[in-house]
Amino acid sequence: xxxxxxxxxxxxxxxxxxxxxxxxxxxxxxxxxxxxxxxxxxxxxxxxxxxxxxxxxxxxxxxxxxxxxxxxxxxxxxxxxxxxxxxxxxxxxxxxxxxxxxxxxxxxxxxxxxxxxxxxxxxxxxxxxxxxxxxxxxxxxxxxxxxxxxxxxxxxxxxxxxxxxxxxxxxxxxxxxxxxxxxxxxxxxxxxxxxxxxxxxxxxxxxxxxxxxxxxxxxxxxxxxxxxxxxxxxxxxxxxxxxxxxxxxxxxxxxxxxxxxxxxxxxxxxxxxxxxxxxxxxxxxxxxxxxxxxxxxxxxxxxxxxxxxxxxxxxxxxxxxxxxxxxxxxxxxxxxxxxxxxxxxxxxxxxxxxxxxxxxxxxxxxxxxxxxxxxxxxxxxxxxxxxxxxxxxxxxx
Amino acid sequence: xxxxxxxxxxxxxxxxxxxxxxxxxxxxxxxxxxxxxxxxxxxxxxxxxxxxxxxxxxxxxxxxxxxxxxxxxxxxxxxxxxxxxxxxxxxxxxxxxxxxxxxxxxxxxxxxxxxxxxxxxxxxxxxxxxxxxxxxxxxxxxxxxxxxxxxxxxxxxxxxxxxxxxxxxxxxxxxxxxxxxxxxxxxxxxxxxxxxxxxxxxxxxxxxxxxxxxxxxxxxxxxxxxxxxxxxxxxxxxxxxxxxxxxxxxxxxxxxxxxxxxxxxxxxxxxxxxxxxxxxxxxxxxxxxxxxxxxxxxxxxxxxxxxxxxxxxxxxxxxxxxxxxxxxxxxxxxxxxxxxxxxxxxxxxxxxxxxxxxxxxxxxxxxxxxxxxxxxxxxxxxxxxxxxxxxxxxxxx
Numbered sequence: 112x113x114x115x116x117x118x119x120x121x122x123x124x125x126x127x128x129x130x131x132x133x134x135x136x137x138x139x140x141x142x143x144x145x146x147x148x149x150x151x152x153x154x155x156x157x158x159x160x161x162x163x164x165x166x167x168x169x170x171x172x173x174x175x176x177x178x179x180x181x182x183x184x185x186x187x188x189x190x191x192x193x194x195x196x197x198x199x200x201x202x203x204x205x206x207x208x209x210x211x212x213x214x215x216x217x218x219x220x221x222x223x224x225x226x227x228x229x230x231x232x233x234x235x236x237x238x239x240x241x242x243x244x245x246x247x248x249x250x251x252x253x254x255x256x257x258x259x260x261x262x263x264x265x266x267x268x269x270x271x272x273x274x275x276x277x278x279x280x281x282x283x284x285x286x287x288x289x290x291x292x293x294x295x296x297x298x299x300x301x302x303x304x305x306x307x308x309x310x311x312x313x314x315x316x317x318x319x320x321x322x323x324x325x326x327x328x329x330x331x332x333x334x335x336x337x338x339x340x341x342x343x344x345x346x347x348x349x350x351x352x353x354x355x356x357x358x359x360x361x362x363x364x365x366x367x368x369x370x371x372x373x374x375x376x377x378x379x380x381x382x383x384x385x386x387x388x389x390x391x392x393x394x395x396x397x398x399x400x401x402x403x404x405x406x407x408x409x410x411x412x413x414x415x416x417x418x419x420x421x422x423x424x425x426x427x428x429x430x431x432x433x434x435x436x437x438x439x440x441x442x443x444x445x446x447x448x449x450x451x452x453x454x455x456x457x458x459x460x461x462x463x464x465x466x467x468x469x470x471x472x473x474x475x476x477x478x479x480x481x482x483x484x485x486x487x488x489x490x491x492x493x494x495x496x497x498x499x500x501x502x503x504x505x506x507x508x
Numbered sequence: 509x510x511x512x513x514x515x516x517x518x519x520x521x522x523x524x525x526x527x528x529x530x531x532x533x534x535x536x537x538x539x540x541x542x543x544x545x546x547x548x549x550x551x552x553x554x555x556x557x558x559x560x561x562x563x564x565x566x567x568x569x570x571x572x573x574x575x576x577x578x579x580x581x582x583x584x585x586x587x588x589x590x591x592x593x594x595x596x597x598x599x600x601x602x603x604x605x606x607x608x609x610x611x612x613x614x615x616x617x618x619x620x621x622x623x624x625x626x627x628x629x630x631x632x633x634x635x636x637x638x639x640x641x642x643x644x645x646x647x648x649x650x651x652x653x654x655x656x657x658x659x660x661x662x663x664x665x666x667x668x669x670x671x672x673x674x675x676x677x678x679x680x681x682x683x684x685x686x687x688x689x690x691x692x693x694x695x696x697x698x699x700x701x702x703x704x705x706x707x708x709x710x711x712x713x714x715x716x717x718x719x720x721x722x723x724x725x726x727x728x729x730x731x732x733x734x735x736x737x738x739x740x741x742x743x744x745x746x747x748x749x750x751x752x753x754x755x756x757x758x759x760x761x762x763x764x765x766x767x768x769x770x771x772x773x774x775x776x777x778x779x780x781x782x783x784x785x786x787x788x789x790x791x792x793x794x795x796x797x798x799x800x801x802x803x804x805x806x807x808x809x810x811x812x813x814x815x816x817x818x819x820x821x822x823x824x825x826x827x828x829x830x831x832x833x834x835x836x837x838x839x840x841x842x843x844x845x846x847x848x849x850x851x852x853x854x855x856x857x858x859x860x861x862x863x864x865x866x867x868x869x870x871x872x873x874x875x876x877x878x879x880x881x882x883x884x885x886x887x888x889x890x891x892x893x894x895x896x897x898x899x900x901x902x903x904x905x
Contacts, residue, residue, distance in 0.1 A: 221558070349653055
């Protein structure tokens with residue numbers, strides 16, 4: 112390719128987005144590499160801010176600190192100061208880190224929540240956009256796309272109670288090339304999340320592709336619903352406009368009562384094994400609450416139940432008939448006990464005591480369950496771990 | 509729901525992401541609404557930065573300005589200064605705007621490319637993340653999810669030349685509930701883009717859902733490939749690690765020579781009408797070049813061809829046999845002329861003269877084509893318009 116042609120191609124690239132800031136960012140990024148994962152498994156983050164007087168980074172790769180909040184003392188990620196170099200770039204290098212996916216953002220002159228303009232790696236959780244990086248190793252590799260057969264991820268619309276609502280569906284590698292039928296895991300998000308939460312922060316596609324390719328897990332379909340019945344979708348995909356899903360979780364029985372519509376739709380549109388022994392339901396936090404409620408309400412539906420840091424006692428009996436007579440319905444569920452009833456929570460989770468009480472309820476009735484207690488609190492790091500431990504247990508009994 | 513329960517739910521929500529910056533952003537965002545589309549179709553953007561000495565906004569909703577670049581004088585989006593209010597929030601209100609989707613970012617104390625931390629509405633193009641807003645009306649409504657039947661969007665992996673490469677596929681509303689076969693539009697991105705470019709900045713799902721629902725367009729499948737054969741996917745979805753796709757376009761014949769594999773895979777995995785009269789190929793910039801090359805190389809494949817701001821003369825004959833003997837192959841293509849050969853470009857596009865020459869070539873041979881000339885340059889705003897004008901012409905002859 113001659114020089115003129117190459118120059119024109121560069122010009123074309125610079126112009127392609129038609130936004131001047133795009134150009135400025137491209138030029139800017141040539142100089143600033145951030146984040147950079149170093150050979151010793153530390154990370155270096157950099158931020159170009161020649162005029163700033165203070166640049167800090169905060170994220171879950173830094174030691175936690177305790178802060179007072181309106182809800183008591185909570186452990187939150189710490190922060191660290193970047194050092195200004197002569198060229199206006201600020202820099203911070205961490206200690207060597209354990210293999211994980213970590214999220215971070217910057218605090219610039221006291222303004223928090225600033226993204227890393229040098230990185231294309233970001234995710235949205237609730238309304239927060241965070242950058243992330245992955246430290247390779249056992250955990251990090253599980254959360255990274257590997258050179259293995261990949262499943263398909265579809266964003267579909269499913270009629271629930273006469274309303275079209277958006278869902279995401281993972282079908283495993285090989286689904287499109289076979290006539291086989293597959294078991295289904297229904298995987299629910301927490302309060303404030305939406306049908307994309309498990310994709311972005313939960314790394315479902317990477318975890319399932321890698322577990323299945325390693326022979327650690329059955330090939331299965333994973334269905335991720337939107338648990339907020341006030342809205343039909345995540346922000347940006349709804350005709351309701353640019354609403355903010357803050358505080359949008361549904362704990363009024365509406366989501367649970369619509370769940371048979373979801374299962375019916377999935378069974379009609381995918382090659383599922385449509386029976387209790389090939390269906391699992393699991394969720395985090397509010398989604399764990401939903402999983403407990405739905406599985407006890409429709410005991411014929413699920414043989415595998417996962418409660419991840421579940422907000423399990425949050426039902427208001429008066430909100431919906433769904434929430435009434437919980438213990439009676441739980442008895443009915445355990446009269447024909449599910450093959451797996453799996454409970455996991457972190458030792459410092461603010462729902463820990465609530466889960467102790469729930470296990471006491473199960474114990475006092477002799478209901479069998481599996482219990483996993485981890486370090487840490489009410490955090491995505493735990494939920495990714497729980498999924499990667501729960502999925503291999505499914506559909507094997 | 510009692511007060512304790514409500515408080516616990518709020519605490520749960522605050523904790524759900526496990527990142528302190530999430531909380532700070534949530535509190536922060538209660539106070540700052542940005543962007544706000546006003547009743548007179550102006551927009552107000554706001555930015556909380558009590559310590560900043562200067563906050564500007566830049567975006568394609570502001571009057572363009574001319575700047576000197578290494579590639580000559582170019583028109584780029586202008587910028588405007590925000591005004592600091594007493595509470596540390598900076599604010600700018602635009603003039604009333606025509607209905608459109610507009611992108612923007614902030615320049616804070618001279619640092620460009622700063623995102624809007626008050627908004628969940630952002631998109632990635634190449635490596636640049638931009639916030640956006642939509643002014644309602646004819647154009648804006650076409651780019652917004654409406655209360656109409658929705659198609660499905662799938663992220664699939666397709667074997668091309670023995671390598672699994674990622675694609676996005678739109679199937680129209682009703683596809684899953686019928687046995688019908690559908691025509692296919694192959695829609696290609698520009699240099700530096702990837703298989704997600706037409707989704708995010710191109711608004712394909714919204715445009716197709718809305719055109720089809722309004723009866724302005726046939727129901728069709730839309731397949732969006734990754735035109736960069738050096739990589740298998742957009743950043744974050746590849747086992748190649750966290751690479752940067754800057755300058756990653758393929759104009760070496762590799763993409764074009766693999767295209768029959770794509771068509772074969774799509775025909776094998778979707779209910780397509782597998783014939784020339786039901787296949788279209790179109791693309792922007794480098795994708796327009798690819799569309800011209802592919803359609804002339806495989807004349808039996810496509811009856812509809814769309815060149816959007818095409819970089820149509822960029823082939824290096826020595827790079828690949830694909831690029832050799834262009835005029836002979838074009839003659840072969842037009843000996844059995846495509847039903848539609850559609851060319852569109854903006855008057856100030858830097859590829860305008862190149863397209864004049866291309867039309868002269870077509871004219872001198874008497875090859876029939878449709879020509880659309882718009883205002884503006886090499887920008888996504890035009891490409892969304894071109895798609896919404898091109899799609900209704902497909903598969904009707």
